[in-house]
Amino acid sequence: MGMFERVLVANRGEIAVRVIRTLKRLGIRAIAVYSDADADAPHVALADEAVRIGPAAAAESYLDPARIVRAALETGAQAIHPGYGFLSENAAFGRACAEAGIVFIGPGELALEVMGDKIRAKRHVEASGVPVVPGVSEPDATDDELLDAAPHVGFPILVKPSAGGGGKGMQVARDQGELEHALPAARRVARAAFGDDTLLLERFVERPRHIEVQVLADAHGNVIHLGERECSLQRRHQKVVEEAPSPLLDAATRERIGAAACDAARSVEYLGAGTVEFLVSDAAPDEFFFIEMNTRLQVEHPVTELVTGVDLVEQQLRIAAGEPLAIAQGDVRLTGHAIEARVYAESPERGFLPATGELLAWRPAAGEGVRVDSGVRAGQHVTADYDPMIAKVIAHGADRAEALDRLDAALADTLLLGVDTNIAFLRTLLAHPDVRAGHLDTGLIDRLPEGGAAGATPVPADAATDAPTTDAAPDPLERVAHDARERDARAAAVGDHAWRSAREWRIGSGGGTAASGPVADLDRASVATAADGTVWVHLDGRTGSFARPDRRAALDARLAQLERGGSADPDLRAPMPGSVTTLLVADGDRVEAGQGVLAIEAMKMEHRVTATVAGVARLRVAVGEQVARDQVVARIDHVTEPAAASPAASGTEPIDGPHEGAVVTASHQE
Known part of the structure; x- marks a missing residue:
């Protein structure tokens, strides 16, 4: 067949950028696709050609096989690289490519269909001698049949939906009684999220390690x-x-474990790059069990590339073009250690809810052993349309300790202003004694105290950020924000239009130093002011956001709190930007504290807004309305007598998904 001349990349963000870079290095013409939300995205600018495929909604753009295939045909693409997420594991999309005479850069139909169903995959690899976790995987098993089989599996038991992924619908039952409640709840979530309520049971491995093996297979x-x-x-x-x-x-x-992964790949006549995932007990590391196989490139593939020196995207392209592997098993050498951290636009202090906004400043880290895969640029708006990943920061070192140190330093040096991120949380996690010692398990993060969910340092609008405290040394971030406001005010007073139009500046870099404060610290600060007046500051590896002070609003809020005797705020606010999907009560209904009032969807998840006090619900929004973070969406008027709870109007339930209290509604990315 020969190497391709034109390849279409059916994805967006950092993975599209990463694939396009390899295509250009190999001299292959790269064709990007984009939705209306991504018209000016970096992957579009980097490609040789770009094709609009629809509006922002993923279902009408990146998840529409017909639009992707049509774009490939119109541009003369010989092959399509799906990246990960979206259509990368869609067997129907693979067939559509074949019917159009286009090479799908991924495995064949057998692998996609077998490995796309957890029950079928487990049975298939078990027949090939690959060890699996003890369990029950009968597709038509009723709840009663699963309850009868549970004692033979052994408690604790993990209840898993057969379809879907990302932990959606999974529940742990430690005895028969808990299992009786877990089964119907898991079926409801699976039916709502995936349209398939088939369940399987597995022995729950205490303190499990999640180990995955990268495989390559040619034709x-x-x-x-x-x-x-x-x-x-x-x-x-x-x-x-x-x-x-x-x-x-x-x-x-x-x-x-590597041999077992290869056996699993052979069993489905695998083609290309894939990952076989295993569960390994921390207490018995020589015993491992097959979980599933991901029939695509993984988000975390860069760490494998850094320790092996193998470009996995290049290998995918060569295999898809019919070339035999040029690497034998004996040629594979692991050199040093690599660690990757995923940087998300999310608010750890708000339960890791996704965040949106304009990237006022973006400067990825650099340095020896540091790699950053990203698909954003300064000035770009992070929207609620897609997965909230901003970048992957990866560090390589001679050993694990050096890799950890380099990753922490890279995260500290990452400048990202305008959107909340999990960077501070990541640095806290990397400093944890168990992480440093390599004592890991899949529950470690969930066991961290609430204080471990550190993020940017937000200061509410009623904080006196226009006058730093004098009874104690002010936080350096707050001092920088204060001086920024003062300079902005002076510039406005003298009509300095150039200064007022500047969105991001660095104290001491061409603009002079601040008149007050420890100059040695301020010279290193980077500052940006958002359209709403919020000042964002990055200094010495820390980022803080300082809202414009509104003394009148602060006074009104304090008076209202005094009037209600210090009780909870009756105004219900949107925890994240998104779209109102469901009204769980009607305007004028009486509700109890904690009762769901409405649901908001954004970035693959649905979040319930609940009543903070008992009273009468007064709705401020309608279904389908777009809301901003912290927008008042309802108010609960106080009543003196007890209120009877109104029946919920939605069948959605909070589950253990990506964010607390969130129900995942689609799976666009890994």
């Missing part, structure tokens, strides 16, 4: 593995930090 019968990745640092089943190799496995276990 000539060659299958190899490139070592393993440790992905145990997860938050509610969502990976947060990944590394290669695992600090748990010894050489003998690495060889055994």
Whole structure:
């Protein structure tokens, strides 16, 4: 067949940028696709050609096979690289590509169909001798049949929906009684999220490690593995930090688990790059169990690339073009250690809810052993349309300790102003003694205290940020914000239009230093002011946001609190920007404290807004309305007598998904 001349990348964000870079290095013409929300995105600018495929909604753009195939045909693309998420594991999309005479850069239909169903995949690999977790995987099993089989599996038991992923609908039952309640709840979530309420049971492994093996397989019968990745640092089943190799496995276990992964790939005639995931007990690291196979590139693939020196996207392209693997198993060498942290636009202090806004300043870290995969630019708006990942920061070192140190330094040096992120949380996590020692398991993050969810330092609008405290040394971030406001005010007074139009500036870099404060610190600060007057500051590895002080609003809020005797605020505010999907009560209904009032959807999840006090609900929004973060969406008027709870109008339930109290409604990205 020969190497491709034109390849379309059916994705967006950092993975599209990453694939396009390899295409251009190989001299292949890169064709991007974009929705209306991504018209000026970096992946569009980087590509040789770009095709609009629809509006912002993923279902009408990136998730529409017909639009993607049509774009490929119109531009003469010989192949389509799906990246990860979206259509990357969609068997119907693979068939549509084949019917159009376009090469799908991924596995064949057998692998997509078998590995796309957890029950079928488990049975299939078990028949090939791959160890699996004890459990029950009968597709038509009723709740009663699952309850009868549970004692043979052994408690604790993990209840899992067969369809979908990302931990949605998973529940742990430690005895028969808990299982009786878990089964119907898991079915409801699975039916709502995936349209399929089939469940399977598995033995729940205490303190489990999540180990995955990277495999490559060509059309000539060659299958190899490139070592393993440790992905145990997860938050509610969502990976947060990944590394290669695992600090748990010894050489003998690495060889055994790698061979098992290759056996799983051979069993479905695998083609291309794939990942076989295993569960390994921290207490018995020589024992491992197959979980599933991801038939695509993984988000965390850079750590494997850094320790092996193999460009996985290049290997995907060569395999899809019919070339035999040029790498034998004996050629694979793991050199040093690599660790990746996923940077998300989210608010850890708000339960990791996604955040939106304009990226006022963006400067990725650099330095020896540091790699940053991103798909954003300064001035770009982070919207609620897609996954909130901003970038992946990866560090490579001679050993694990050096890699950890380099990653922490890279995160500290990452300048990102205008949107809340999890960077501070990531640095706190990397400094945890168990993480430093390599004592990991999938529940470690969820066991952290609430204080561990550090993020940017937000200061509410009623804080006196226009006058730093004098009874104690002010926080350097607050001092910088104060001086920024003073300079902005002086510039406005003298008509300095150039200064007022500047969105991001650095004290001491061409604009002079501030008149007050410790100059040695302020010279290193970066500052940006948002359209709403919020001042964002980055200094010495920390980021803070300082809202414009509104003394009148602060006074009104304090008076209102005094009037209600210090009780909770009756105004219900949107915890994140998004769209109102459901009204759980009608205007004028009486509700109890804690009762759901409405639901808001954004970035693959639905969040319930609940009543803070008992009273009469007064709705301020309608279904379908777009709301901003902290916008008042309802108010609960106080009543003296007890209120009877109104029946809920929605069947959605909070689950252990990516964010607390959130129900995932779609799966666009990994």
